[in-house]
Amino acid sequence: MVTLLIAFICVLRSASWTNYSAYSYFEVVTICDLIMILAFYLVHLFRFYRVLTCISWPLSELLHYLIGTLLLLIASIVAASKSYNQSGLVAGAIFGFMATFLCMASIWLSYKISCVTQSTGDAKV
Template identity: 85%
Template sequence: QVSLLIAFICVRSSPWISQSAYRYFEVVTICNLIMILAFYLVHLFRLYRVLTCISWPLSELLHYLIGTLLLLIASIVAASKSYSQSELVAASIFGFVATFLCLASVWLSYKISCVTQSTGECW
């Protein structure tokens, strides 16, 4: 979340050259931040026990997959349109860092939810 927030702040604090590329970057980072916060609150308040009609591990896995793909595209576009402005270069670097962290989260989410449940081992 911190790397997404830093990337968003870097884009907001710079004068834009290409409006549409950085609007897309802003939208993707803010949407990912909001969804990560929503899943965090669901786990914090244990709402997954109340709302049993939703498969929370599957929805979290799909969110991270889609969010990671969109963030990778936004980071590539931001890096190609940065024109050596330090704020935009920093935003694209933090976008790539956030992409890597989201990819790690996808792997951990898959490993915890799918592999652990399929083996059926209980300690």
């Protein structure tokens, strides 16, 4: 979450814009991903998943991370290619790539915790 916030602030506070549509896309992707991560965090914090049983929470979290990571990777590539050595935009792209890597790690850990643990826990003989 912190790397997404830093990437958003770096791109937002950059003084000169070379291609506004590329950076507005980057801002939208980072802030939407940040809001969705915060929403899933609040769902787990307040245990709303126990109340709302009609939603498959592991599947929705997996889909969120997959789609968000893909969009963040595309936005970071576009921001890096359009930065033209402007320090704020380069820093935003770098933090975008770091957030992409951390989202991939989160996907892997979420899969490992929910799927692998359940499959090995049921195999008691």
